[in-house]
Amino acid sequence: MQKKDKTRRKVLIGLTSAVGLSGLPFAATPFIAAWNPSAKAKAAGAAVKLDVSKMQYGQQIQVAWRKQPVFIVRHTEKSLAGLSNVTSKLLDPNSDQISEPYKGLHSSRSKNPEYSVMSGVCTHLGCAPKYFPELEPKPWDATWSGGFFCPCHGSMFDIVGRVYKGVPAASNLLVPPHMFEGSILTIGEDKEI
Numbered sequence: 001m002q003k004k005d006k007t008r009r010k011v012l013i014g015l016t017s018a019v020g021l022s023g024l025p026f027a028a029t030p031f032i033a034a035w036n037p038s039a040k041a042k043a044a045g046a047a048v049k050l051d052v053s054k055m056q057y058g059q060q061i062q063v064a065w066r067k068q069p070v071f072i073v074r075h076t077e078k079s080l081a082g083l084s085n086v087t088s089k090l091l092d093p094n095s096d097q098i099s100e101p102y103k104g105l106h107s108s109r110s111k112n113p114e115y116s117v118m119s120g121v122c123t124h125l126g127c128a129p130k131y132f133p134e135l136e137p138k139p140w141d142a143t144w145s146g147g148f149f150c151p152c153h154g155s156m157f158d159i160v161g162r163v164y165k166g167v168p169a170a171s172n173l174l175v176p177p178h179m180f181e182g183s184i185l186t187i188g189e190d191k192e193i
């Protein structure tokens, strides 16, 4: 067991974005530690664990699972309350058109109402959407309510990864299986499904 632990590499996952939301003070947290499985286990698609308790409200981080980016966002109550303001702009607000593991559980689309966990791969042609949490006019949307914008062809997603109508991407960002044990998030495994 000890030997197995030693083979695990403790890696630092850089924050892809760290932005205060709606004027919230933001104390920079430069890195979040994740404990990745061995290379062999990784190749087999092993789960990735990380402690999300140090994330700031409104912050987005990125980790790799199965060599693909996964976005995690920690929401404020205010930002979640604002989700209803964009519903009419969304193509599939209830994720009826995709297979979603935690559909209807929380507005965050995850197992935890405070965090969203979603694929960081644009559902159009696979680029990486960027996180823009600010509620302010943007070049791509004069009434931007915060969320993700894909720079490749202009697809827009809200802060929980739901796609807008009239953009190239045709479906919401996918939600991987995950679970929370306290503040420890495991991506790629859920003992309940």
Ligand code: FES
Binding pocket: 122, 123, 124, 125, 126, 127, 150, 151, 152, 153, 154, 155, 168, 169
């Ligand atoms: S790949 Fe994202 S909009 Fe085309």
